[in-house]
Amino acid sequence: MVDIQEIFEKFPFGVLVIDYKGEILSSNKISERILGIGKPNRKHISDVLPGSNIIKVIKEGDFGIISLKNREDLQLLEISLEPGKLGLALFFSRQDYDQKLILHSSKMIALRQELEAVMNLSGELVTITDGDGMILRVNDACQQMLGVKESDFVGKSASLMEEEGIISDSSTKYVIKKKTRVTLNQTTKSGRRLLVVGHPIFSDDGTLNRVINISKDVTEISNLKKKLDETKSMLNLYQQELNILQKKDQKIVAKSKAMEKVYEMACRVADVDATIFLQGETGVGKEVLARAIHNMSNRKEAPFIKVNCGAIPESIMESELFGYAKGTFTGGNRDGKKGLAQAAHKGTLFLDEIGELPFNLQAKLLQFLQDKQFTPLGETKQVAVDVRFIAATNRNLEEMVSEGTFREDLYYRLFVVPIKIPSLTERKEDIPFLINHFLDTYNRKYNLYRSFDNKVVEILIDHEWKGNVRELQNTIERLVLTANVQTIQLTDLPDKLLQNTPASIDTKDINMNLKQEVEQFEKRIIMKALETSSTMREASKKLGVDASTITRKVKKYDINVARLQFLL
Numbered sequence: 001m002v003d004i005q006e007i008f009e010k011f012p013f014g015v016l017v018i019d020y021k022g023e024i025l026s027s028n029k030i031s032e033r034i035l036g037i038g039k040p041n042r043k044h045i046s047d048v049l050p051g052s053n054i055i056k057v058i059k060e061g062d063f064g065i066i067s068l069k070n071r072e073d074l075q076l077l078e079i080s081l082e083p084g085k086l087g088l089a090l091f092f093s094r095q096d097y098d099q100k101l102i103l104h105s106s107k108m109i110a111l112r113q114e115l116e117a118v119m120n121l122s123g124e125l126v127t128i129t130d131g132d133g134m135i136l137r138v139n140d141a142c143q144q145m146l147g148v149k150e151s152d153f154v155g156k157s158a159s160l161m162e163e164e165g166i167i168s169d170s171s172t173k174y175v176i177k178k179k180t181r182v183t184l185n186q187t188t189k190s191g192r193r194l195l196v197v198g199h200p201i202f203s204d205d206g207t208l209n210r211v212i213n214i215s216k217d218v219t220e221i222s223n224l225k226k227k228l229d230e231t232k233s234m235l236n237l238y239q240q241e242l243n244i245l246q247k248k249d250q251k252i253v254a255k256s257k258a259m260e261k262v263y264e265m266a267c268r269v270a271d272v273d274a275t276i277f278l279q280g281e282t283g284v285g286k287e288v289l290a291r292a293i294h295n296m297s298n299r300k301e302a303p304f305i306k307v308n309c310g311a312i313p314e315s316i317m318e319s320e321l322f323g324y325a326k327g328t329f330t331g332g333n334r335d336g337k338k339g340l341a342q343a344a345h346k347g348t349l350f351l352d353e354i355g356e357l358p359f360n361l362q363a364k365l366l367q368f369l370q371d372k373q374f375t376p377l378g379e380t381k382q383v384a385v386d387v388r389f390i391a392a393t394n395r396n397l398e399e400m401v402s403e404g405t406f407r408e409d410l411y412y413r414l415f416v417v418p419i420k421i422p423s424l425t426e427r428k429e430d431i432p433f434l435i436n437h438f439l440d441t442y443n444r445k446y447n448l449y450r451s452f453d454n455k456v457v458e459i460l461i462d463h464e465w466k467g468n469v470r471e472l473q474n475t476i477e478r479l480v481l482t483a484n485v486q487t488i489q490l491t492d493l494p495d496k497l498l499q500n501t502p503a504s505i506d507t508k509d510i511n512m513n514l515k516q517e518v519e520q521f522e523k524r525i526i527m528k529a530l531e532t533s534s535t536m537r538e539a540s541k542k543l544g545v546d547a548s549t550i551t552r553k554v555k556k557y558d559i560n561v562a563r564l565q566f567l568l
Helices: 004-010 029-035 054-060 094-103 105-119 142-146 158-163 171-178 219-248 257-269 286-296 314-322 359-371 397-403 408-414 424-446 454-462 468-482 514-531 536-543 547-556
Strands: 014-019 024-027 063-068 071-082 086-093 125-130 135-138 182-187 193-202 208-217 276-279 304-308 348-352 388-393 417-420
Touching: 004 024, 014 029, 014 054, 029 086, 054 071, 054 086, 125 142, 158 171, 171 182, 171 193, 171 208, 257 286, 257 417, 257 424, 276 286, 286 304, 286 348, 286 388, 314 359, 359 408, 397 408, 424 454, 424 468, 424 514, 454 468, 454 514, 514 536, 514 547, 536 547
Parallel strands: 276 388, 276 417, 304 348, 348 388
Antiparallel strands: 014 024, 014 086, 063 071, 071 086, 125 135, 125 208, 182 193, 193 208
16 A cells, blocks of 8 residues: 655655645654754644645635745645545745756656556546647546557547547536536546546736546446435335325225226325315215225324215304314303314314305405414414314315305315215226125124025126115115124025016025126126127226236136137
């Protein structure tokens, strides 16, 4: 390993190593002789060489040649060895310099060699050009970083290097143009990425004399940053997938493509505080989805407060929502009452049946949505709360706006992230799984062991559930409780369901469990789609699944498609 102190001792001039505070860290013997003092280590440069600019040179990563007024016998060269940290003060007496220039040319050659050693100490690429951009010197890092030999680099114009594609952008060009220090990112022909700082060096008359470029290889840093960005993206994707997998814990059955899209949207917006607007027919599960969004959000430990705008009488709606002060109402709570809006602080406020909200309260709700502040009845001071809003309705608010029964500004304030939940008729493929889910739920709740005859399952699947999931759920609970046998038969069904029994239903006894019945139903759906399609891909589009899924299911159920000319 090279001993830096030994190199300094070989220099035919004085050398001082100074840190950014101006403290002298090291010196050679010539410096001690010229200065006429002992070891100057730990002394401040201003005490040894008054008028030195070395601190500024170190800070700016620059270098300069100055003459000291109080030491006219010295010529001083100050260099930033490590920008912001270390610098060199190189000095010699003018008499010594004149004699050595003439008598000791061999030592000047040695000096050049040792200066080149200093240039290579940092391990960074150092390029020196003249004031016109002609490359005069580079250090040993040239070939490693640029992929070009030093002999092919020196003597050429920096602009030519850019034109030939050796570097993407010439820092020298900008230094010459702006006459100031320039920092830029550079890509080399070999694919390396460099952070380049170009320093202008001026003569005493202000003419640009040299441009020194110091280039740091940041390829690995850029690659690591890119990999970090990719890792973050993957983590976000994994988090989204994790949120989707959590739907089992949220008691949401989403097997159809339509409901999968609904739930994926809910997962994406769960952790942001934007207002969510749920639309859908009565009984599709708007409250269930609202609770799922709350439970997936960062507010899940705080309250979920439901306000049914259609169930609370208009006369007390405002006091229930915003509360009231002590003594506001005769017969009311004598200490006053905290409203549902305040009870939802830090949590979620679910405004169900928002279309039923009285018109005279809509303006106050709009103000609450905008400012998250409200004034309780009987109070003059506003109350600020931190809540997330989710609104839901089965009504067409656009029509209500046109009719003048719902405020347009409130509608647009609510309609930030709309999510439409499809009816059960639009997602019949969910019905077998919902049947299984509710049957299991009520068996556990009532400690029973009921099951459905396969013919009953077919009727439940084919029935038109105008009340959607809620009607299906209530029907299954009623059947579980009222049936007097373990396996629920056709005779246990209410007349309303039996009236819609398909003529093609097989009434003979078939000993199949619910899983087998679901599989038979799935097989019939796939066969029907295949019969009405010209290709496997067309059938997959009708069913909303990938062609590979259809291929797998055909193999699983041993469906004969040899007579059909399907094209993948």
